[in-house]
Amino acid sequence: xxxxxxxxxxxxxxxxxxxxxxxxxxxxxxxxxxxxxxxxxxxxxxxxxxxxxxxxxxxxxxxxxxxxxxxxxxxxxxxxxxxxxxxxxxxxxxxxxxxxxxxxxxxxxxxxxxxxxxxxxxxxxxxxxxxxxxxxxxxxxxxxxxxxxxxxxxxxxxxxxxxxxxxxxxxxxxxxxxxxxxxxxxxxxxxxxxxxxxxxxxxxxxxxxxxxxxxxxxxxxxxxxxxxxxxxxxxxxxxxxxxxxxxxxxxxxxxxxxxxxxxxxxxxxxxxxxxxxxxxxxxxxxxxxxxxxxxxxxxxxxxxxxx
DNA sequence: AAGGGCCTCAACCGCTATAGA
DNA sequence: CTCTATAGCGGTTGAGGCCCT
Numbered sequence: 065x066x067x068x069x070x071x072x073x074x075x076x077x078x079x080x081x082x083x084x085x086x087x088x089x090x091x092x093x094x095x096x097x098x099x100x101x102x103x104x105x106x107x108x109x110x111x112x113x114x115x116x117x118x119x120x121x122x123x124x125x126x127x128x129x130x131x132x133x134x135x136x137x138x139x140x141x142x143x144x145x146x147x148x149x150x151x152x153x154x155x156x157x158x159x160x161x162x163x164x165x166x167x168x169x170x171x172x173x174x175x176x177x178x179x180x181x182x183x184x185x186x187x188x189x190x191x192x193x194x195x196x197x198x199x200x201x202x203x204x205x206x207x208x209x210x211x212x213x214x215x216x217x218x219x220x221x222x223x224x225x226x227x228x229x230x231x232x233x234x235x236x237x238x239x240x241x242x243x244x245x246x247x248x249x250x251x252x253x254x255x256x257x258x259x260x261x262x263x264x265x266x267x268x269x270x271x272x273x274x275x276x277x278x279x280x281x282x283x284x285x286x287x288x289x290x291x292x293x294x295x296x297x298x299x300x301x302x303x304x305x306x307x308x309x310x311x312x313x314x315x316x317x318x319x320x321x322x323x324x325x326x327x328x329x330x331x332x333x334x335x336x337x338x339x340x341x342x343x344x345x346x347x348x349x350x351x352x353x354x355x356x357x358x359x360x361x362x363x364x365x366x367x368x369x370x371x
Numbered sequence: 372a373a374g375g376g377c378c379t380c381a382a383c384c385g386c387t388a389t390a391g392a
Numbered sequence: 393c394t395c396t397a398t399a400g401c402g403g404t405t406g407a408g409g410c411c412c413t
Contacts, residue, residue, distance in 0.1 A: 170380050
């Protein structure tokens with residue numbers, strides 16, 4: 065990939081923008097519209113590189129930018145979306161009208177991060193820092209990289225998760241705690257990919273069984289999440305607003321995080337024998353109606369201990 | 372008053388993704 | 393398919409303001 069030289073030329077100004085420069089940029093964009101950033105500086109009479117102009121416009125001069133203090137509602141939205149998306153500032157910004165990714169990133173680093181720490185929450189994982197936490201989600205999770213089986217289980221789950229319909233997933237996420245509680249004791253249930261996905265109860269029991277029984281093994285904040293393909297941004301945001309257990313939603317997202325992943329995508333992961341995992345996964349016949357737990361046990365004997 | 376440390380946030384840097392020739 | 397230009401993203405930097413001693 066060839067890097068475009070930027071701001072390397074002689075005579076290119078850097079640093080803070082002056083009001084005069086701002087005016088030139090605004091006037092030019094009002095006349096000609098956005099785009100063509102490479103040639104814009106010269107045409108607009110600015111001694112700046114195009115990238116600098118684009119950033120100045122996108123982060124500061126755009127007329128739809130909302131300035132001023134973040135509201136408590138915006139704080140809440142950022143925190144919840146960060147739990148779901150991680151440091152995907154641009155993605156988070158799409159949920160906050162008038163706020164830029166840069167502004168949200170700065171606000172997170174200078175305010176919200178500290179606030180979470182003060183509440184005893186890890187700003188990265190959003191889980192309690194205190195290891196005595198009794199929720200189960202706050203307990204230190206084994207690193208994803210520590211378990212090949214966990215990774216594969218994620219992929220197995222995701223392989224079937226795509227068969228689940230939207231209503232089912234919504235049901236699992238929003239307030240279906242009764243079923244989940246029952247499922248935690250239903251260890252013998254067969255996680256069957258052939259169950260009718262429109263039959264909500266059996267499938268939700270299967271999926272949430274996996275969640276509850278293996279909660280410590282699921283992780284991941286991958287942007288390859290198929291979650292976003294199943295739900296619109298607005299719907300995801302609504303779920304976060306309504307869901308009681310944010311941790312559960314994260315777990316579910318983690319389950320889906322390997323959807324569409326290929327061996328090539330994860331071959332750099334240090335402790336994963338990807339070839340083994342993919343071979344096992346590919347050889348697994350969906351029609352076998354295989355019990356997931358038995359399947360995982362069989363994996364343990366082949367590629368490591370399942371935690 | 373001074374100056375040192377801390378905080379904030381605009382701007383920059385380095386990189387990837389994508390489109391189009 | 394390859395190459396190149398451009399757009400976009402996330403991490404980092406540093407100037408300037410604020411606060412404390």
